[in-house]
Amino acid sequence: MHRYLAYYLSFFNLRKFSQQDSVSDIYCMFDTSQYNCEHNHANVELLMSVLLGGVVMHKIQHQLHTDHYHLQRLLNCLSHEIGCYDFDSKQVPDLDIILSALDYLRTYPDKWHHPSEDIIFNRLLNRKVKVSKLIKQLQIEHEKIILETKKINELFNSVADDCIVSADELLTGAKKFIELQKQHLNKENEFIYPLMNTEFSEKDWREIEKEIKLQDDPLFSNRSKKEFDQLYRYILDMEESRST
Ligand SMILES: [Fe+2]
Ligand SMILES: [Fe+2]
Secondary structure (H helix, E strand, O other), rough: OOHHHHHHHHHEEEEEOOOOOOOHHHHHHHHHHOEEEEEEEHHHHHHHHHHHOOOOHHHHHHHHHHHHHHHHHHHHHHHHHHHOOOOOOOOOOHHHHHHHHHHHHHHHHHHHHHHHHHHHHHHHHHHOOOOOOHHHHHHHHHHHHHHHHHHHHHHHHHHHHOOOHHHHHHHHHHHHHHHHHHHHHHHHHHHHEEEHHHHOOOHHHHHHHOOOOOOOOOOOOOOOOOOOOHHHHHHHHHHHHOOO
């Protein structure tokens, strides 16, 4: 075992993981609520490289994995805000944060993450992998997710415009939307992402690179201009408050 591994496993309370677990397994099992500051998130990246035992992921594969990790964090926060529409909730929902989160989903995951996956999934379909049926289902879900994000965004924009929308409609619609996103992500983590390690050679990645151009994540990337700065601070504060 790598000399740093035991330290990081205990640090993240991830003792159930072993070096035999694939990076997808580990991402899949992350309980993001355990990470409470930016420093810890940087360490997640280090943990990944340690667990991979020096295997270097292609930058596109790495970005897709990272997107899933970030998406889980965003969905946790969105879930919390949506929960404030619950009849029993004593907290007032922050509409700006909800709209910003939905705006981000339309700006980056819907425009880069899902279309990039479609390109990779098509390549896996050409290989006639055993999970082809699931891959086709996930591609249909991409279309559904993009459509549902647009619809739920319109619904919350109506609230911002003071149109009458029932709390029940908001709560039910948003909960279904978050569940769709989470289930989709979990299926990819468990059944499809590991195939990128077993099916793709360096040559495959060189060809994929011609079709997929990396883009900066406008919420989580250090290089972005932080148009989602308020949302980013909100996510960090929420994670910190949950850990204390
Ligand atoms: Fe997807
Ligand atoms: Fe995905």
